[in-house]
Amino acid sequence: MLNTKPNIASPDDFYEALIALHGDLTPEQSRAVDARLILLLSNHIGDAAVLRQAMARARQGIEPAGHDTILAARA
């Protein structure tokens, strides 16, 4: 079960550290840091059900407006 109750002891300290990570980065560099962070935290959590719940919550409310580069194939 994904824990969405308060679980971080000093929320303001945490938030400051998170933002500070990106202070002097370009958007591309930030994306790299975020990706590493997500992978590190995901492995730490480990529980597949929790990870899927978190993924679903993260996408909530976002109306998809992009697409990837896969094409339909027919032969």
Next chain:
Amino acid sequence: MHVDYQSLRFDYRRSPDQSAGSAARHPVVVVGAGPVGLAAAIDLAQAGQRVLLLDDDRSLSSGSRAICFAKRTLEIFDRLGCGEAMVEKGVTWNLGRVFHRADPVYSFDLLPEGGHRRPAFINLQQYYVEGFLLERAQALPNIEIRWQNKVTAVSQSAEAVTLTVETPEGEYRLSADYLVAADGARSPIRRAMGLESKGRSFRDRFLIADVRMKADFPAERWFWFDPPFHPNQSVLLHSQPDGVWRIDFQLGWDADPVAERAPERVIPRVRALLGHDAEFELEWVSIYTFSCLRMERFRHGRVLFAGDSAHGVSPFGARGANSGVQDAENLAWKLALVLRGEAPDALLDSYDSERVAAADENILNSTRSTDFITPKNEASRAFRDAVLDLAKDCAFARRLVNSGRLSLPSTYRNSPLNTPDEDAFEGAMLPGAPALDAPLEGGGWLLDRLGRDFTLLHFGEAAPVVDGVRVVNVTPGEDAQGLAARRYDARPGTAYLIRPDQHVCARWRRLNPAKLRAAVDRATARVPEMAAC
């Protein structure tokens, strides 16, 4: 003896069928003398079936094409009588290494344990594989091969399939009980029947440069992401027999597929990897893109699609040729039983369900590898690069690195031919699994003992007496290393029913003749309820 299989040409010969007043009738016609059609024809012939094999060409594979042949496929080739020739000629390998930029990040051993006759993989040019299969096929009196016989039309009724065949001397017609369409990715038969193979295409292009050179790289699969000699793209290096090396360069979608094939474009890329004074010759150059796709059904009445005609995957994982040969083996014994009248036609439906499930597994693995190698959007690129970066010092990330998950045989978990377990077992040999090999005393191998029909593999001091099924008994003395017992979680009295394609279909802790009979009936679709599956 060295045979240049690529230069062999086979003569068209007129068949009496071409002068027959009406379409000559054959029990089974296999179309396509690629690895899949050849394997199917040999397997059918070994089961005592007369086979007609048609091919529109007069030569074997031009270019090395598929080079990695997996352990299970080698075991199938052993059963078909040409495994030893393949392994002797091939380059044996078990180890893969992955590099990011100039640094090693990950390596994997595909066969970490001993006690197997065959290695995880050999590398062998497709023309050798086809050459050895062809020599075996030519040695079997009940296979007839007709070169330059091109199938141009197919129709079927409840009783037969009718084909129109074009030859240098004009058209003729044939009829058959069953048709195996192993006619490759573009499958003219699929098209003639108005059928499609559907799936996904990836926006990327790759260059294969097979080069002949003296080099002292080890016989391992080396894969680079973003190497200094080919920035931002991936490169694969792999050895083949005769001093040939496969180098596969990712080029990206915008590369010009015609210009990139020119030696003046290819040679500098190879030099960048090998060094500027490297001496090599270009052996074969090809540019490819790929799709992951399959037909919705592999069985259409009396026509059975196998290999590339039925499904396609990306080359990363070596699942194309390997899975096609596994299709052939799944189909052959079933067709042979049906043609002999020993099993109902419904048995062929299980070819469709088992091999469609296998194709889905291959497509899933191949798509995942492709998503890693060819990121399909900015986010997937960022995660891919993050995985490679973390892999340097975080063990967990190494397991996410995906340069191809290499071909493994499918376990037919949900097959209607399986008898569900009633007894408790551990380990991998569940119903539907391909039987694992093990060494036996005196230098023999377990798989070699299994034979061409259903086999009851029994563990104990003495073989049980059973009716109608061949028994292979493994005594504790023969299994001196205990590997067979360990791999099969066997105790004295344990019995496995193994299909002709060496997949497990039932197992018990204690043999019961009625249950054994029922399991054989079920595995041959002879149980009335089974007809509905």
